[in-house]
Amino acid sequence: MMELDVQAWVKVAAFAGGGIAMGLGAVGAAIGEGYTAAQANVAVARSPKISGDIFKNMLVGQAVAESASIFALVVAILLLFIDKGDPNMLKAAALFGAGVSMGFGAIGSGVGSGFPGGQACLGLSRQPAMANRLTTNMLIGSAVCQTPAIFSMVVALMLLFMDFSNAPLHPTWAALIGAGLSTGLAAIGSGYGGGMAAGASCEGVARQPEAVGNVTTIMLVGQAVAQTPSIFGLLVSFILMFKTFPESTQLQAAMALLGAGLCTGFGGIGPGVGNGMAAEGAVRWVARNVKHAADLMRIMLVGQAVSQSTAIYAMVVSLVLIFVV
Amino acid sequence: MAIEGADIVKAAAFLGAGVSMGLGAIGPGVGEGMVAAKACEAIGKNPKEAGLLTRTMLVGQAVSESTGIYSLVIALLLLFVV
Numbered sequence: 001m002m003e004l005d006v007q008a009w010v011k012v013a014a015f016a017g018g019g020i021a022m023g024l025g026a027v028g029a030a031i032g033e034g035y036t037a038a039q040a041n042v043a044v045a046r047s048p049k050i051s052g053d054i055f056k057n058m059l060v061g062q063a064v065a066e067s068a069s070i071f072a073l074v075v076a077i078l079l080l081f082i083d084k085g086d087p088n089m090l091k092a093a094a095l096f097g098a099g100v101s102m103g104f105g106a107i108g109s110g111v112g113s114g115f116p117g118g119q120a121c122l123g124l125s126r127q128p129a130m131a132n133r134l135t136t137n138m139l140i141g142s143a144v145c146q147t148p149a150i151f152s153m154v155v156a157l158m159l160l161f162m163d164f165s166n167a168p169l170h171p172t173w174a175a176l177i178g179a180g181l182s183t184g185l186a187a188i189g190s191g192y193g194g195g196m197a198a199g200a201s202c203e204g205v206a207r208q209p210e211a212v213g214n215v216t217t218i219m220l221v222g223q224a225v226a227q228t229p230s231i232f233g234l235l236v237s238f239i240l241m242f243k244t245f246p247e248s249t250q251l252q253a254a255m256a257l258l259g260a261g262l263c264t265g266f267g268g269i270g271p272g273v274g275n276g277m278a279a280e281g282a283v284r285w286v287a288r289n290v291k292h293a294a295d296l297m298r299i300m301l302v303g304q305a306v307s308q309s310t311a312i313y314a315m316v317v318s319l320v321l322i323f324v325v
Numbered sequence: 326m327a328i329e330g331a332d333i334v335k336a337a338a339f340l341g342a343g344v345s346m347g348l349g350a351i352g353p354g355v356g357e358g359m360v361a362a363k364a365c366e367a368i369g370k371n372p373k374e375a376g377l378l379t380r381t382m383l384v385g386q387a388v389s390e391s392t393g394i395y396s397l398v399i400a401l402l403l404l405f406v407v
Contacts, residue, residue, distance in 0.1 A: 185347075189354070229354075252335035259343025263400075266347030274358020281362030285369025292372040296365050299379060303361020306386040310350035310393040317346040317400045321339060325404055 006087045013092035017099020018079035021156070024103030025072020028110020028191070032065040032117070039118030043125035050128050054121050057135055061117020064142040068110040068149040068191075075102040075156045082160060090164045093173035097180030098159035101237075104184030104265075105152020105191075108272070112195020113142040119199040123206025130209050137205050137216055141198025144223045148187030148194070148230040148272075155183040155237045168247035174254035178261025179240040182318075186233025186268025193226035193276020200280040204287025211290040218286050218297055222279020225304045229268030229275075229311040236264040236318050243322070260321040267314020274307035342403035349396020356389040 040058035044051045079099055084091065120138035124131055159176060201219035205212050240261060245253070282300035286293045364382035368375050 193358075250332045250336075252332050252339055255336035256339040259340045261343075262340075263343035263347040266344070267350035270351030270354025271358075272354070274354040274356070274361070277355070277358035278361030278365065281365035285365050289369040289372065292369065295368055295372055295375050299364055299368055299375070299382070300361065302379065303357065303364060303382060303386070306383065306390065307354050307357035307361060309390060310353045310396075313393060313397045314346045314350045317342060317397070317404070320401075320404060321343060325339060 006089060007084070009089060010084050010087045010092045010095065013096040014079045014082070014084065017096045018076040019099070021072050021079065021099040021102040022076035025069050025076070025106035028107035029065050029069035030110070032111045032114025032195070033062040035114040036061045036065065036117035036121065040121040043121040047125040047128065050124060053128065053131055054124050057124055057131070057138070058117065058121050060135065061113070061120060061138055061142065064139065064146070065110055065113035065117060067146055068106040068113065071149055071153045072102050072106045075099065075153065075160070078160055086165060088165055089169050090167060090172055090176065093176040094159045094162070094164055097176045098156040099180070100177065101152045101159065101180035101184040102156040104181070105187035106149050108188040108191025109146050109149035110191070112145040112191040112193070112198070115195040115199030116141040116145070116202045119202035123202050127206045127209060130206060133209065133212055134202060134205055137212070138198070138202050140216065141201055141219060141223070142195070144220065144227075145191055145194040145198060147227055148190040151230055151234045152183050152187045155179060155234065158241060162241065167244060170247060170249045171245055171254035171257055174258040175240040175243070175245060178258045179237040180261070181258075182240065182261040182265045183230070183233040183237040185262070185265025186230045186272070189269035189272020190227050190230035191272070193272045193274070193279070194223040196276040197222040197226060197279035197283055200283040204283055208287045208290065211287050214290050214293045215283060215287050218293065218300070219279070219283050221297065222275070222282060222300060222304070225301070225308070226272055226275035226279060228308060229272040232311055232315045233264050233268050236260060236315065236322075239322060256321045256325055260318040263314050263321065264318040267311050271308050271311035275304045278303040278307060338403045338407050342400040345403065346396050346400040350393055353390050353393035357386040360385045360389065
């Protein structure tokens with residue numbers, strides 16, 4: 001009777017996780033693709049003669065944005081049909097954590113990837129001769145936007161397939177859900193922020209084709225810095241998954257680990273978006289004033305470093321929650 | 326799972342510390358990013374004033390940072406004092 005109960009709980013966790021993964025995972029890509037399509041319409045209205053090129057570019061951009069929600073679909077299907085194995089309550093926590101990680105993690109990348117797609121379509125209507133450069137720049141930018149979603153998928157797959165059955169149930173269950181929350185939430189900001197930088201660079205390449213080298217470089221640097229909050233999230237997730245916690249039936253041990261995941265997760269959202277805003281401003285003005293690219297790069301990095309500080313505070317509090325208290 | 330009063334209080338303090346610092350980090354992160362974006366715009370328009378603009382940006386960001394530091398203080402109080 002007791003074993004049946006545990007089996008039911010594992011299924012409950014897997015199905016709830018699958019629903020969360022696909023439900024939240026559909027949000028971002030849909031918004032991002034809608035943005036791309038909206039800009040494509042504006043572009044076609046401006047230059048109906050090259051509507052074929054714009055249409056093609058729109059579809060390529062949307063396909064990249066779609067990948068975030070395809071990751072979510074894969075994880076959701078795995079959660080529904082995977083062999084649940086030897087049922088225990090830790091497995092239930094791991095499956096639920098996997099769904100949470102993938103669901104939240106797909107939001108930012110989906111929305112963010114839509115920005116370069118839309119701006120590349122607008123750019124085509126402005127500079128049809130730059131079609132190849134624009135598409136290449138769009139693909140580089142939106143591919144980098146996908147990394148936070150890929151981090152979330154990595155964490156989700158590890159939670160799905162790693163064997164936690166030897167760990168003590170209390171407090172490891174909270175560590176596994178915390179691991180999902182940490183990477184999943186932190187990916188929202190980084191994906192969105194990376195998209196802002198990529199969108200500005202597509203606009204910039206169309207405005208000032210000869211500045212393409214500088215614009216792509218500062219976009220990549222800005223995006224790399226915008227990724228850091230999601231890397232902090234990934235780091236905390238790995239610690240929560242791989243560290244063995246001494247058995248403790250006290251609620252406080254579990255809540256410390258859940259709190260650690262929430263802290264780095266939420267804490268990464270703001271700095272990820274903020275770093276993306278700083279990068280967007282810098283990329284936009286490198287395209288308009290390429291002579292001062294070095295000044296702009298410097299001020300962007302200083303501004304991003306300050307914006308990053310709160311993500312670092314959040315990571316410090318998480319590490320204190322895991323290792324000290 | 327034995328749950329006692331003191332345990333629940335500690336558990337709530339730990340969860341509260343995580344939520345405090347986590348949510349508290351969102352605002353300063355976004356706000357400071359906005360400042361940096363506008364500073365880039367201003368330097369792009371008027372590169373001669375880069376020094377002045379950097380200083381203005383940093384002072385503005387420092388003020389925006391304050392709420393993040395409040396969150397950190399509250400989180401540390403919840404962890405170690407209460």
